[in-house]
Amino acid sequence: MKTFITLILAFFALPLSVWSQGIIEKVPPNYIRTVIFNSGNSYSGVPVIELGSGLNLEFDDIIGDEANYYYTIEHYNYDWTPSQLVKSEYMEGFDNVRIVNYQNSYNTLQLYSHYRLNIPNEDTQRLKVSGNYMLKVFNEARELIFSRKFIIYQPLTSVAVEIKKSRDVRFIHTKQVVNFSVNSPDFIIRNPEESVRAVILQNNNLKTGIYNIKPQYNIGNELIYKYDQPTAFWAGNEFLNFDSKDLRAATVKIRSIEVKDLYHHYLFRDQIRAFEPYTYNPDINGKFVVRTMQGRDNSIEAGYVWTHFALQTTEKFNEVEVHLYGGFNNFILDDSTRLEYNPLTGTYETARLFKQGYYDYKYVLLRKDGTLDEGFFSGNFTSTENDYTVIIYYHPPGARFSRVIGVGNQNSVTISN
Incomplete structure (x- = not known):
């Protein structure tokens, strides 16, 4: 017993x-x-x-x-x-x-x-x-x-969010730190050290969120969170993207088009960006938008296209998997996102069925132990533009459910020292 x-x-x-x-x-x-x-x-x-x-x-x-x-x-x-x-x-x-x-x-x-x-x-x-x-x-x-x-x-508190560079010199160029405070002048928070928990999301992705963040201290009705590494994210790089709104016309990203059972769009080869200088390339932080030029109603007139991807690597990586990554499938890694190495071309390749539209994507590495490395191919740069969301939960002793009493948002374009 x-x-x-x-x-x-x-x-x-x-x-x-x-x-x-x-x-x-x-x-x-x-x-x-x-x-x-x-x-x-x-x-x-x-x-x-x-x-x-x-x-x-x-x-x-x-x-x-x-x-x-x-x-x-x-x-x-x-x-x-x-x-x-x-x-x-x-x-x-x-x-x-x-x-x-x-x-x-x-x-x-x-x-x-x-x-x-x-x-x-x-x-x-x-x-x-x-x-x-x-x-x-x-x-x-x-x-x-x-x-x-x-x-x-329920907006019972106000959440002020700041994005900072890391105070650890090892990560000053590769990580973004989220600092925030929770102000509740009209809502009484009892025992905040035990009843309040914060969750931080990068680009609305629950799978890479930072959880179980307790307040460092409080000043009156304000809870302060000024951590460094406990609330730090790898900064990543801007997403790549393609636009297939026109089935029959190649765009800046689409190299060629074939018509078989369905339309096939072949994208230009992507390169490893981890060792290249950071270049700002506007993206929508992993999101996608369905749209078509062949009809008026995107919902039912947008067609499906086989989109072919190729990542130039020159060599095969052992005991790891290379995947497409983005909000197009809620940041899931599965067989439909896995790339296979082609020794004849020196590229990792795959084809995936997409509905016509504008899509953000990137290449990520999945290690044998299940660890996801988002920056292996694209790199991590402090200047990268990311969206951050801070969610404040309140579950006092004896409560029958957890309430969400505040949400704060900030973009890393505001990053400061």
């Missing part, structure tokens, strides 16, 4: 960095493409929206048979463990209903059914509390097809 109690206490003593992964999002199958999940202003990463704001989900089923899909919404604590709330406590209305808004593609070589879900709607009328949420999509057999996380906050 004593051993059992010791294990239980040890479990609850785990830091949030261990807990932070919690429930994992279900990756869509290959026939589900171009998942857009946003609040109207972001096309990748986790949506972070204010309580009362709307949410939009869109996706394509390239089987195109008008299959039936259903959705549910679940509430979670800051560590992505299920909260103690029952559905009626965090939702007005109900879920577990069919997505009825869908259309078939028009004038495209690749047939698909395009689905759209807006929240709130006549069934799910309102989400009533802040916190972490998961939207799950099921098929008619009630099998989970895919899921996506989102976060709702």
Whole structure:
């Protein structure tokens, strides 16, 4: 009995960095493409929206048979463990209903059914509390097809964010440090050392977030976070991009076009940028935008294109994997993003099916131990432009769920010493 109690206490003593992964999002199958999940202003990463704001989900089923899909919404604590709330406590209305808004593609070589879900709607009328949420999509057999996380906050505090250069001279040219403060003149925060946790996201990517950040100290109603390495991110480099809005015309990035079963776009070879001087190249921080010049309705008239990538390396890297990386698939690494080495050309190559549009991407290295190295090919430069989001969670002792009481945003163009 004593051993059992010791294990239980040890479990609850785990830091949030261990807990932070919690429930994992279900990756869509290959026939589900171009998942857009946003609040109207972001096309990748986790949506972070204010309580009362709307949410939009869109996706394509390239089987195109008008299959039936259903959705549910679940509430979670800051560590992505299920909260103690029952559905009626965090939702007005109900879920577990069919997505009825869908259309078939028009004038495209690749047939698909395009689905759209807006929240709130006549069934799910309102989400009533802040916190972490998961939207799950099921098929008619009630099998989970895919899921996506989102976060709702209530602006009970103000969060001021600053981006600084690292105070550690080893990283002064390669890392960006996030400092911030939380001011709550009208909201009483009890025992902030134990009840308040902060999460920092770079470019809205939950998978590379920094978790379990406690305040260093407080001055009156203000919590201060002026860490160095604990809140430092590798700065990375600007994303590469391509634009396939015109199926039949090559652009600055597209080298050649072929028409087979579908259109095939061959991009110019990319080079390793890690050892080149930093060059500012405007990007949208990993996001994407669906658009077409061959129709008026991007949702159902944009076609699908096989896009071919090539990364010049001259040699094969052993016991590692090279992947495409970006918000086009929610920063997931899988078989569809993996590149294979071609000894005849000295390049890592792959082809992936994309809906017409503008896409950011980069090449990353996945090591054998599962470690992701985003800067291996592109480098890390302090001058890189990144978006940062700071999310403040409040879970006082005895509370039945975690609240999100503030969100702050800043871009690294404001970086200072």
